[in-house]
Amino acid sequence: MRLARLGPPGEEIPVLVHDGTSLDLRPVTDDITPAFLAADGLTRVRDALAAGTLAPLEDAGERRVGAPIVPPGKIVCIGLNYRDHAEETGAALPAEPVVFMKDPATVVGPYDTVLIPPGSTKTDWEVELGVVIGRQARYLDSEADALAHVAGYVVSHDVSEREYQLERGGQWDKGKSCETFNPLGGELVTADEIADPQDLRLTLSVNGTKRQDGTTADMVFSVAHIIWYLSQFMVLRPGDLINTGTPAGVALGLPDHPYLQPGDVAELEISGLGSARQTFAAATR
Secondary structure (H helix, E strand, O other), X not given: OEEEEEOOOOOOEEEEEEOOEEXXXXXXXXXXXXXXXXXXXXXXXXXXXXXXXXXXXXXXXXXXXXXXXXXXXXXXXXXXXXXXXXXXXXXXXXXXXXXXXXXXXXXXXXXXXXXXOOOOOOEEOOEEEEEEEOOOEXXXXXXXXXXXXXXXXXXXXXXXXXXXXXXXXXXXXXXXXXXXXXXXXXXEEEHHHOOOOOOOEEEEEEOOEEEEEEEHHHEXXXXXXXXXXXXXXXXXXXXXXXXXXXXXXXXXHOOXXXXXXXXXXXXXXXXXXXXXXXXXXXXXX
16 A cells, blocks of 8 residues: 655545545544554555545645555664665775664655755755664564564655764764755555565755666665664654655765755655655745
């Protein structure tokens, strides 16, 4: 299944995208929330689809596409998780996942404007596979248990300000948590639709120039390992988002460091999950 949310910010309507038609999910749920996922909401959506009780949403094609879930309880990110990305930045491959957090309020829609902070000169792009947790994961016994806790997968853009991240005290969160710095979606694709999360291609272009072209097969730590690993240190709850790292091709790793400027346009795609497009603009105080 493919779930989305359509409408102005704060007024999004949950839909199921089925055979190219957006079906109104309000008979099932008011929104796609952590509570909805925790209460086995995906099963209720499947049952409603099978029963034929979902009607098309009027004017769906004319509505803004929001993030497919409301801001999650937490966003957990994994750094340096692609071999080629670690190489381009001159970093050694990590022995364990590099973990940092990102403000959940950074989540915006997949076509929304992204704001470059005042004075920023090193705002960078990062296409990532986003993993949305569907069942609580706490001290999992093994990686074999991990993927059963996934609700679905989503295109995630982990926008980063490299000066704030690397040169302002070594706190990665500061370079990751600026407003609008996590465009998400458009669709949450349920886990049963993705045969192997380690067999997905990720691409990102800036102003029509392809910058990133990688595959999740190049991850240092697999999705299953990441979920198992994180569950040893924190409880992962329904609706939590994990950004699983980015392949080579970020501005930080390119010889001329072509960081993002107002007016730049980034286009992202992950095979099986869809595409997104964001325009960058200068934030005002």
